[in-house]
Amino acid sequence: MTSATSTIVALATAPTAGAVGILRLSGPAALEVGRRLAPSIPVEPTPRHAYLAGFVDAQGRALDEGLFLYFRAPSSFTGEDVVELQAHGSPRLLQLLLARALEDGLARPAAPGEFTRRAFLNGRIDLTRAEAVADLVAADSESAVRAAAAGLSGALTERVRALEEPLRSLHADLEGVLNFPDEAEGADEDSEARVQVLRARAEVLLSEAGQGRLVRRGARVALFGPVNAGKSTLFNRLVGEVRALVDDEPGTTRDALEARVEWNGLGVTLFDTAGLRETPGRVEALGIARTRELLAGVDLTVLVLPPGTSESDAERWRAEAGATDVLVIDGKCDVGSETLGAPRPRVSGLTGEGVDALRESLLSRLWGGGTPSAVALVSERHADALRRAAEALARAESASRLSTLEVVSGELALALEALGELSGTSASEALIDAIFQRFCIGK
Numbered sequence: 001m002t003s004a005t006s007t008i009v010a011l012a013t014a015p016t017a018g019a020v021g022i023l024r025l026s027g028p029a030a031l032e033v034g035r036r037l038a039p040s041i042p043v044e045p046t047p048r049h050a051y052l053a054g055f056v057d058a059q060g061r062a063l064d065e066g067l068f069l070y071f072r073a074p075s076s077f078t079g080e081d082v083v084e085l086q087a088h089g090s091p092r093l094l095q096l097l098l099a100r101a102l103e104d105g106l107a108r109p110a111a112p113g114e115f116t117r118r119a120f121l122n123g124r125i126d127l128t129r130a131e132a133v134a135d136l137v138a139a140d141s142e143s144a145v146r147a148a149a150a151g152l153s154g155a156l157t158e159r160v161r162a163l164e165e166p167l168r169s170l171h172a173d174l175e176g177v178l179n180f181p182d183e184a185e186g187a188d189e190d191s192e193a194r195v196q197v198l199r200a201r202a203e204v205l206l207s208e209a210g211q212g213r214l215v216r217r218g219a220r221v222a223l224f225g226p227v228n229a230g231k232s233t234l235f236n237r238l239v240g241e242v243r244a245l246v247d248d249e250p251g252t253t254r255d256a257l258e259a260r261v262e263w264n265g266l267g268v269t270l271f272d273t274a275g276l277r278e279t280p281g282r283v284e285a286l287g288i289a290r291t292r293e294l295l296a297g298v299d300l301t302v303l304v305l306p307p308g309t310s311e312s313d314a315e316r317w318r319a320e321a322g323a324t325d326v327l328v329i330d331g332k333c334d335v336g337s338e339t340l341g342a343p344r345p346r347v348s349g350l351t352g353e354g355v356d357a358l359r360e361s362l363l364s365r366l367w368g369g370g371t372p373s374a375v376a377l378v379s380e381r382h383a384d385a386l387r388r389a390a391e392a393l394a395r396a397e398s399a400s401r402l403s404t405l406e407v408v409s410g411e412l413a414l415a416l417e418a419l420g421e422l423s424g425t426s427a428s429e430a431l432i433d434a435i436f437q438r439f440c441i442g443k
């Protein structure tokens with residue numbers, strides 16, 4: 001039995017107690033299997049009508065009373081016949097209903113993401129929208145929800161199409177000139193300008209990739225600096241609860257601590273780290289090594305300095321962050337004297353002074369002042385495909401000045417193929433497998 005013709009079944013809701021739990025079937029036998037569980041349903045039920053029906057086991061004994069929905073192919077989520085049993089949300093009851101649905105061998109358990117995969121294979125949604133479904137389920141901040149919803153409504157699809165369609169017609173024009181030079185004469189006249197426009201468009205999309213990642217995963221921000229600067233006190237203040245130990249003994253924090261917060265709808269994972277110093281104890285040295293490792297992997301670091309730190313010392317501490325962006329602040333500003341030289345933002349974890357301003361600066365560093373919801377959802381996979389398309393377009397652009405039409409056209413074909421991986425028109429089976437494997441069962 002191939003996956004295209006089999007009938008699949010899975011629970012569409014989480015296996016925990018809740019108000020309602022849903023068993024979903026998709027495929028040619030969906031209605032037959034559904035009717036075995038709900039015998040009062042007519043042979044030809046009205047599509048999309050919510051029937052109240054008794055659900056029964058193989059012996060006809062009552063298991064529940066719930067809603068029965070039938071979606072007739074192709075007007076369903078998957079494009080196939082779909083049946084939903086909306087039962088009371090008891091995990092054990094739902095297991096019994098699932099077992100009953102599988103009992104006669106007409107349906108098999110769905111693989112992770114298989115419902116959405118069928119929606120994709122049946123042309124109901126393209127690949128970027130299918131991925132947005134998974135992103136929406138995984139979203140853990142408001143901006144991640146909004147970005148995924150934008151993807152689901154086709155925002156990225158539209159933007160890729162706005163690149164893909166003119167690219168396809170330019171490619172067709174050039175191929176025309178190459179293959180039928182007499183009929184297509186002149187179709188390549190403005191090709192250099194057309195390639196330039198497309199390349200610029202691809203670059204704009206690509207430049208948003210970094211922000212897309214921040215939206216999806218949230219930003220990672222680490223506090224670091226010399227021992228006893230007030231990092232843990234500030235960390236607690238930013239998190240809004242006392243998570244880290246605070247003491248006036250230098251070297252209090254050993255293991256890095258992390259806490260998740262949501263600021264202006266953006267998810268932020270904050271890290272408190274072991275303070276840095278020249279001659280730490282043995283265990284503390286391990287903590288410092290961890291700090292350095294962590295600093296290399298975050299999106300932004302905040303260097304917390306004791307008040308009155310000189311500019312040259314500040315520079316020395318700043319180097320610890322390596323290539324990662326650093327925001328330098330003076331801590332303990334309630335006791336500190338004004339810093340000589342370049343003024344740094346002043347913050348006190350103890351009194352809360354300057355903490356709101358710090359939060360604002362962090363957000364604007366991370367976002368560059370943009371609004372999270374306006375960002376197109378761009379995953380690593382999208383960014384990679386876009387990068388390859390942009391690179392091919394860049395080569396096409398220089399070839400349009402220096403080389404032959406064949407070379408230009410060849411690069412355009414590569415760019416088209418890379419874009420096709422985004423929408424799914426040229427996605428390989430392996431790529432499609434990889435994408436749907438990260439879905440949960442029942443999705």
Ligand SMILES: Nc1nc2c(c(=O)[nH]1)N(C=O)[C@@H](CNc1ccc(C(=O)N[C@@H](CCC(=O)O)C(=O)O)cc1)CN2
Pocket residue numbers: 022071074075076077084124
């Ligand atoms: N109970 C339930 N809720 C759910 C889903 C579901 O499968 N079941 N969904 C599943 O993820 C999402 C809704 N997604 C859906 C997308 C398309 C169609 C659908 O029937 N499409 C048809 C008809 C369109 C129309 O009438 O406008 C089509 O595309 O032809 C249904 C659900 C979220 N909520």
Ligand SMILES: Nc1nc2c(ncn2[C@@H]2O[C@H](COP(=O)(O)OP(=O)(O)OP(=O)(O)O)[C@@H](O)[C@H]2O)c(=O)[nH]1
Pocket residue numbers: 226227228229230231232233234245246247248249250251252253254273274275276331332333334335347348349350351
């Ligand atoms: N006056 C004042 N004292 C502070 C402030 N922040 C921290 N302290 C005090 O400074 C000492 C060290 O604070 P911590 O927050 O543990 O400093 P830390 O940078 O995490 O120190 P290590 O983990 O040892 O690197 C404690 O006695 C705190 O009460 C502040 O903003 N103002």
Ligand SMILES: [Mg+2]
Pocket residue numbers: 231232233244245252253272273275
């Ligand atoms: Mg500390």
